[in-house]
Amino acid sequence: MDSQQFREFGKAAIDLVADYIDNIRERDVLPSIEPGYLIDILPENAPEEPGDWRDVIKDFNQIIMPGVTHWHSPRFHAFYPTGASYASMVGNILSDGLGVIGFSWLSSPACTELEVVTMNWLGKMLGLPEEFLNCSPGRGGGIIQGSASEATLVGLLVAKEKTVRRLLKQNPSLDEGSIKAKLIAYTSDQCNSSVEKSGLLGSMTMRLLKSDADGRLRGDTLKKAFKEDLAQGLIPCYVVANLGTTGTCAFDPLYELGPICNEYDVWLHVDAAYAGAAFICPEYRHLMKGVEFADSFDFNPHKWLLVNFDCSAMWVKDGLELIKTFDVQRIYLDDIKTDTKVPDYRHWQIPLGRRFRALKLWTVINIYGAEGLRKHIRNQIDLAQHFAKLVRSDDRFVIEPEPSMGLVCFRLKDGDKITKSLLENLTKKKKVFMVAGAFRGRYIIRFVVCSRLTKREDIDFSWNNVKYEADLICKPEIHNKPKIPALEHIETITISEKSK
Numbered sequence: 001m002d003s004q005q006f007r008e009f010g011k012a013a014i015d016l017v018a019d020y021i022d023n024i025r026e027r028d029v030l031p032s033i034e035p036g037y038l039i040d041i042l043p044e045n046a047p048e049e050p051g052d053w054r055d056v057i058k059d060f061n062q063i064i065m066p067g068v069t070h071w072h073s074p075r076f077h078a079f080y081p082t083g084a085s086y087a088s089m090v091g092n093i094l095s096d097g098l099g100v101i102g103f104s105w106l107s108s109p110a111c112t113e114l115e116v117v118t119m120n121w122l123g124k125m126l127g128l129p130e131e132f133l134n135c136s137p138g139r140g141g142g143i144i145q146g147s148a149s150e151a152t153l154v155g156l157l158v159a160k161e162k163t164v165r166r167l168l169k170q171n172p173s174l175d176e177g178s179i180k181a182k183l184i185a186y187t188s189d190q191c192n193s194s195v196e197k198s199g200l201l202g203s204m205t206m207r208l209l210k211s212d213a214d215g216r217l218r219g220d221t222l223k224k225a226f227k228e229d230l231a232q233g234l235i236p237c238y239v240v241a242n243l244g245t246t247g248t249c250a251f252d253p254l255y256e257l258g259p260i261c262n263e264y265d266v267w268l269h270v271d272a273a274y275a276g277a278a279f280i281c282p283e284y285r286h287l288m289k290g291v292e293f294a295d296s297f298d299f300n301p302h303k304w305l306l307v308n309f310d311c312s313a314m315w316v317k318d319g320l321e322l323i324k325t326f327d328v329q330r331i332y333l334d335d336i337k338t339d340t341k342v343p344d345y346r347h348w349q350i351p352l353g354r355r356f357r358a359l360k361l362w363t364v365i366n367i368y369g370a371e372g373l374r375k376h377i378r379n380q381i382d383l384a385q386h387f388a389k390l391v392r393s394d395d396r397f398v399i400e401p402e403p404s405m406g407l408v409c410f411r412l413k414d415g416d417k418i419t420k421s422l423l424e425n426l427t428k429k430k431k432v433f434m435v436a437g438a439f440r441g442r443y444i445i446r447f448v449v450c451s452r453l454t455k456r457e458d459i460d461f462s463w464n465n466v467k468y469e470a471d472l473i474c475k476p477e478i479h480n481k482p483k484i485p486a487l488e489h490i491e492t493i494t495i496s497e498k499s500k
C-alpha cells in the first residue's frame with residue numbers, strides 16, 4: 001500500500017467512523033448474532049495474495065459490524081463508560097503515524113516529555129497534591145499506564161519490594177523469600193476484579209475486607225485486619241482504596257484509611273478508575289479527602305474523560321521506588337540523558353515498549369479545554385439525575401443506593417426475581433444495555449450514562465424501554481397492548497440529527 005492508497009483508505013475509514021457515530025441511534029445497542037458467527041464466515045487461513053482496501057471496508061461493514069456491541073450508543077448503560085472522542089481518535093492516528101516506542105528519553109524525547117507535561121496538566125486539573133507532580137521539587141510524577149489493572153499491579157509489586165528492602169535493612173539476617181511469603185494486601189469486598197487479580201499476579205494474599213452498609217471500607221476495619229495479621233506474624237504491605245467502586249460507585253474514606261497506612265508503613269494505592277475524572281470539577285474533590293496520605297493514585301481518562309482506550313493516568317509520590325523495583329539494565333538501553341527529572345518510563349511500568357499515548361491525551365485536553373471536560377462530566381451527572389427522577393416517578397421501583405456520579409442503581413420493589421427478569425428481557429430486546437449489581441444482598445440493575453452523545457431524549461428512550469418491560473412483567477395480561485412511546489423517540493432523534 002503506497003501513500004496515495006493510504007490517503008484514500010484512511011479518508012474512507014474516517015468517513016465510515018463519522019457516519020457510524022452520526023447514525024448510531026439507528027442500531028440496536030446489542031448485536032443479533034450467535035456465538036461463532038464470525039469464525040464461521042471468515043476463511044480458516046490468512047489470504048496469500050494482497051487485497052484491495054475497498055474490499056476490506058466492504059467486509060468491515062458486512063461481516064464485522066453485525067457483531068459489534070455499540071459502546072458509544074446513548075442506549076449503552078452497562079459497566080462504566082469507555083472514552084471516545086474525535087479529538088482522541090486523531091491523537092491515536094498521529095501516534096500510529098509516528099509509530100515510536102518511547103521506553104527511554106532518547107527513543108523519542110517528545111514521547112516522554114509530552115507525557116510528563118500532560119500528566120502535570122491533568123494532575124493539576126484534578127487538584128492532586130503537588131507531591132504527585134513531576135513539576136514539584138520532589139520525586140513524584142505521573143505516567144500513562146495501559147489500564148487501571150496494570151497500575152494496581154505496579155503498585156503492589158513496588159510495595160512488595162519496598163517492604164522487603166525496609167525489613168532487610170532493619171534485620172539483614174532475615175530471608176527475602178520468607179518475608180515475601182508473609183506479605184498481605186488489603187482492599188474492600190467491593191473492589192474491582194482487577195484488584196483481586198493483582199494479588200494473584202503479584203503472589204500476595206489479597207484480603208477483601210468487609211465494607212460497611214454503604215459499600216465503603218472503613219478505617220477501623222482496616223486497622224483491625226492489620227492487627228490480626230501482625231499478631232500472626234504476617235506483614236501488612238499494600239492497601240488498595242476504591243474511589244468509585246464498580247458495583248455502586250461508593251467512595252472509601254481516604255482520610256480514615258490513609259493515616260493508618262502511614263502509621264504502619266503500608267503502601268496506599270487509590271483506584272479511582274471511573275470516578276477519578278470527576279475530580280476535575282472542584283465540587284467533587286471532597287470525595288478524595290485524604291489523598292495526601294496515598295503513595296499512588298490512578299484513574300482512567302479512557303473511561304470518563306473522552307480519551308480512547310488505553311490511557312490510565314497513574315501518579316506516585318516517589319518515582320525512585322518504581323525504579324528500584326523495575327530497573328533492569330542492558331547496554332543497548334543506555335541513554336544520553338542526564339536530567340533525572342525526565343523519567344525513563346520503562347522503569348515505571350511492566351512492559352518495555354510503550355506507545356505515544358500522551359498524544360491522544362494532549363489532543364483531547366487541547367480540543368476540549370479543561371472547562372469543556374468539566375462540562376462533559378457535569379452534563380453526564382445531570383443526565384443520571386434525570387434518569388433517577390424518572391425512576392422515582394414510578395412507585396413500582398426503588399433506587400438503592402443513592403445515585404453516585406453517572407450511575408443509578410434501581411430495582412423493582414417486588415423482589416430480586418422479577419428485577420432479574422426485567423433485566424433479562426431488556427437485554428433480549430437489545431434496545432438498551434445494562435448489567436446487574438448487588439447492594440445489601442439485593443439484586444439491582446446498574447444504569448450508567450456512558451456515551452458522550454447522550455441527550456435527555458436518549459435517557460427518556462431508555463427509561464421508556466424499562467417501563468415498557470416492567471409493564472409486561474408486572475401485568476402480563478397487557479402483553480400485546482402497550483406501544484413503546486420510546487420508539488417514537490428513535491424517529492425524532494434520527495431525523496433531527498440528520499437534518500443538522
Ligand code: PLP
Nearest residue numbers: 147148149192194244245246273
Ligand atoms: N477499577 C475500577 C473501580 C473499575 O471500575 C474498573 C473497570 O471498570 C477497573 C478498575 C479496571 O479498569 P481497566 O480496564 O483500566 O483495568
